[in-house]
Amino acid sequence: MIPLRGGRAGKVFLQVIMAIVVALFALPLVMVVNYSFKTKRELYIGNPLALPHSPNLNNYVTAFDRLDLGRTFVNTLVYTVLSVVILGLLSGAAAWAIARNRTRFFKFSYVYFIIGILIPYQALFLPIYIIGYSLHLTNTIYGVVLMYVATGMSFGVFLMTSFMSTVPVELEEAARIDGCSVYRTYFRVVMPLLTPAIATLIIMQAFLIWNDYLMASLFVSDSSRRTLTLSMQNLFSQQTSDYTSAMAAIVISALPISILFVSLQKYFIKGMTAGAVKG
Amino acid sequence: MRLQYASLVLPGMLIFSVGLILPMLLGLRYSLTSWDGFTRTLPWVGLGNYGKALSDPYVRDAWWFTIKFTIGNTIIQNVFAFSFAVALDRGLKAQKLYRTILFVPCLISPVVVGFTWLRMYSDVLPALNTLLGTRINFMLFGRSETVLTGLLIANNWQWIGYWMLIYLAALQTVPTELYEAARVDGASPIRQLRSITVPMLGPAFTICIVGITIGSLKVYDLMVSSTNGGPGRASSSIVYHIYSTAISGRQYGYGSAMSMTLILVLLVVAVVQLRILRRREVQL
Numbered sequence: 001m002i003p004l005r006g007g008r009a010g011k012v013f014l015q016v017i018m019a020i021v022v023a024l025f026a027l028p029l030v031m032v033v034n035y036s037f038k039t040k041r042e043l044y045i046g047n048p049l050a051l052p053h054s055p056n057l058n059n060y061v062t063a064f065d066r067l068d069l070g071r072t073f074v075n076t077l078v079y080t081v082l083s084v085v086i087l088g089l090l091s092g093a094a095a096w097a098i099a100r101n102r103t104r105f106f107k108f109s110y111v112y113f114i115i116g117i118l119i120p121y122q123a124l125f126l127p128i129y130i131i132g133y134s135l136h137l138t139n140t141i142y143g144v145v146l147m148y149v150a151t152g153m154s155f156g157v158f159l160m161t162s163f164m165s166t167v168p169v170e171l172e173e174a175a176r177i178d179g180c181s182v183y184r185t186y187f188r189v190v191m192p193l194l195t196p197a198i199a200t201l202i203i204m205q206a207f208l209i210w211n212d213y214l215m216a217s218l219f220v221s222d223s224s225r226r227t228l229t230l231s232m233q234n235l236f237s238q239q240t241s242d243y244t245s246a247m248a249a250i251v252i253s254a255l256p257i258s259i260l261f262v263s264l265q266k267y268f269i270k271g272m273t274a275g276a277v278k279g
Numbered sequence: 280m281r282l283q284y285a286s287l288v289l290p291g292m293l294i295f296s297v298g299l300i301l302p303m304l305l306g307l308r309y310s311l312t313s314w315d316g317f318t319r320t321l322p323w324v325g326l327g328n329y330g331k332a333l334s335d336p337y338v339r340d341a342w343w344f345t346i347k348f349t350i351g352n353t354i355i356q357n358v359f360a361f362s363f364a365v366a367l368d369r370g371l372k373a374q375k376l377y378r379t380i381l382f383v384p385c386l387i388s389p390v391v392v393g394f395t396w397l398r399m400y401s402d403v404l405p406a407l408n409t410l411l412g413t414r415i416n417f418m419l420f421g422r423s424e425t426v427l428t429g430l431l432i433a434n435n436w437q438w439i440g441y442w443m444l445i446y447l448a449a450l451q452t453v454p455t456e457l458y459e460a461a462r463v464d465g466a467s468p469i470r471q472l473r474s475i476t477v478p479m480l481g482p483a484f485t486i487c488i489v490g491i492t493i494g495s496l497k498v499y500d501l502m503v504s505s506t507n508g509g510p511g512r513a514s515s516s517i518v519y520h521i522y523s524t525a526i527s528g529r530q531y532g533y534g535s536a537m538s539m540t541l542i543l544v545l546l547v548v549a550v551v552q553l554r555i556l557r558r559r560e561v562q563l
Contacts (some may be wrong), residue, residue: 015371021363022377025436028395029383031403048406090291097287109288116299118489118549122497122518123541126525126534127302127309130316135297150298153291182283211388213500214518218526229388236394236504243398250391258386262379268441269448272486 035247036060043244059248063235067249071224072231078141079216079227080209083148087205088198090149091156096190098157099164100172110161116154121147122214129218139222147215152205159204159271163197196270203264204271210257228253303542309535316531328536338537340512341520344427348516349495351431352438356491357484359439364446365476378447381440389437393505396420396433420506423513430514434501438494442487449483450476481560489552496545517541 037055038046046053063069094113098106121128128147137143167190175185191198216227226234232253235246261268310328312321332338363381367374384392397420404417416422419429453476461471477484499518502508508515508523515523517537525534 011369011371014366014369018363018366018371018377022380025384025440026380028399028436029380031399032395035398048403049410090294093287094291097284101281101284103281105285106288109292112292112300113295116295118493118546119299119303119542120493120497120545121299122499123538123545124299124302124306125518126521126531126538127306128298129526130309130531131297131302131305146294147298150294153295153299157291182280182287186287207386211386211390213388213390213503229390232388232394233390233504236390246394247398250387250395254387254391258383261386262383265378265382265444269444272445272490273448273483 032247032250035244036251038244040242040244043242059245060252062245063249063252066235066245067228067231067252068223068226069228069231069252072226072228075225076210076228079144079148080206082141082145083152083209084202084206086145087149087152087156088202091153091160091201092191092194092198093186094153095157095160095164096167096186096194099161099167100169110157113154113157116151117158119154121151125214125218128215132219138219139225141225144216144219147219148205148209148212151215152209155205156201159201160194160197163194163200166197167193200267200271203261203267207257207261306535306538306542309532310539311536312532313530314532314535315529316525317529321532324532328533329540331533332536332540337512337515337520338517341515341517344514345496345498345517347427348430348434348498349492351427352434352495353488353491355431355435356439356442357487359435360442360487361446361480361484363439364443364450365472367443368447368450378440378443381443383440384437385441387437389500390504392433392437393501393503396429396436397505400429420514421510423510426506426510426514430501430506433505434495434498438491442491445483445487446480449480453479481556485553485556485560488556489549492548492552493545496541496548 034051035043036059037052039053039058042050042053094109098110128151132138132143132147135143137146171189171193172185175189180188211229212227213229213233216230217233220226220230232246232249235249236243309321311323311325313324313328314321367378371377387395400417400419400421407417408414416425419425419432457475457479458471461475466474497518498516499522502514502516502519506514508519512520518541521534521537521541524530524537528534
């Protein structure tokens with residue numbers, strides 16, 4: 001904390017400035033919630049800044065229906081959970097094996113994985129799509145999941161490697177002496193110790209996958225496999241004039257995820273600063 | 280033993296190869312052809328696509344937009360994320376609430392953010408004119424001169440809070456003794472900020488600057504529901520332009536060449552930034 005010279009006056013000034021800033025940041029959020037309770041009539045003739053006359057949940061019912069929420073929510077959940085769990089398992093295992101071996105193969109593996117860390121998948125979406133298409137991976141659950149895992153591996157291995165110093169080698173050696181195989185050692189001894197690291201990785205990737213549009217739009221055209229974001233975009237493009245239900249859809253889609261991830265903020269910090277720790 | 284270890288690396292390596300390395304190699308190969316996505320043969324054109332991209336005004340405009348968007352974001356996001364973090368670090372009242380509200384927008388899908396700001400500009404903000412009796416044009420997405428500003432506002436609204444968290448975490452690691460010593464020496468708060476805080480936050484600056492640059496160069500989702508790359512092509516980012524060229528325009532070879540160029544730019548920019556920024560970091 002930087003000690004303040006300006007004393008009380010300075011602090012009050014700062015408090016006021018930040019209150020204004022935060023109010024401005026909250027404005028779009030408040031606007032979305034406000035509109036989600038308005039009627040079509042109020043949308044056309046009312047003041048945009050006014051509160052809804054008689055708030056009701058009609059827009060939410062419509063949005064629920066138009067988003068096909070039951071299905072799209074479950075789809076998104078399945079894609080996200082499968083992707084991050086597989087990503088956590090594979091990058092944890094790879095990073096541990098790399099950290100415990102000094103031969104050329106493992107050194108090469110690390111470099112190989114890290115190549116991708118500066119390349120977001122958006123830069124490669126075209127060949128990714130072509131490969132997915134020729135391997136018949138479009139409109140399948142595992143196709144989308146495979147691509148999310150593949151494009152998350154670089155960051156995963158990088159993050160896991162930076163956490164590897166928290167796993168004491170002595171425990172593994174004890175397990176080895178007791179006759180545990182490499183696999184058993186990994187799953188019984190190392191994995192439990194890596195849980196905080198895996199949790200960090202999962203949380204940092206989950207909200208990106210949950211909110212992703214481009215990859216999903218390339219791989220999913222079948223409406224029964226659609227994600228929430230695809231369904232939202234579909235709704236946005238149809239409802240250009242009456243968008244009160246679109247606003248309700250935004251609240252439905254953003255609220256649960258926001259509450260969940262706001263409570264997990266400290267993991268974001270851990271994950272984001274992992275690169276800095278190594279120096 | 281070693282084989283067992285290797286078998287822990289291989290599954291991840293296989294998936295990574297299919298989903299990232301192979302696309303990179305194939306992208307490079309397609310970029311040297313004029314493939315339309317249908318034919319079985321790949322008509323070889325050598326570096327023709329790259330030459331074509333150099334003189335294509337559409338590609339140039341897409342790059343120009345992306346570069347302006349990236350530079351704008353990198354400056355604005357860092358300045359505000361850092362300032363807000365310093366402000367919140369001073370123990371303001373309700374700072375937890377402040378932090379949460381600033382952070383929430385990054386948890387919302389960029390597609391949703393785009394749509395929200397589309398409505399903000401077209402419906403909500405113009406109402407302020409009637410309220411205040413002013414005549415400000417808030418329809419930022421409507422004109423090609425203002426669409427960049429509109430998207431910068433939307434994108435910064437979304438991401439400032441995210442990067443602010445890193446600066447906040449880094450600020451908490453600066454030892455208070457440094458400030459105390461500086462105060463004894465009579466250093467002003469500005470001087471303390473410049474000579475202690477900023478240098479001590481070196482690694483955080485590195486992460487944020489590189490992260491924001493990469494994040495801005497790949498922008499696509501934000502435009503899908505807001506501007507559709509328009510008006511005209513005024514907000515076609517490079518990824519957006521690759522999409523319309525390749526997927527909609529069936530020019531897979533040409534699109535791949537643009538993809539490869541983007542990867543090259545990403546790598547060069549990030550490596551240069553990392554080299555410069557790492558050198559400036561304080562080694563403890």
